[in-house]
Amino acid sequence: MGAEEVKQFNVYLPIGLIKQVKIRAVETGTSLSALVAAALSAYLEDPHRQQQPPTEKET
Structure with a gap:
């Protein structure tokens, strides 16, 4: 992942x-x-992406 500082976070x-x-x-x-x-x-870099991810309430 390179020299950039990293931090752990949890997702479900x-x-x-x-x-x-x-x-x-x-x-x-x-x-x-x-x-x-x-x-x-x-x-995040794809400017042509049509579909948005679901919000927290939709999951």
């Missing part, structure tokens, strides 16, 4: 999604933290 995710993320991390030889950070960065 569906069990199936967690399993998929863990498998992808193993397949790509990367850490869970690096994979999630890359996914979130890609999401």
Whole structure:
């Protein structure tokens, strides 16, 4: 994840999604933290994204 300062935070995710993320991390030889950070960065950098994530009340 580079030289940028990092901090831990907890999120609640569906069990199936967690399993998929863990498998992808193993397949790509990367850490869970690096994979999630890359996914979130890609999401935030995509100006053409149509769908908004659900709000806390919708989950």
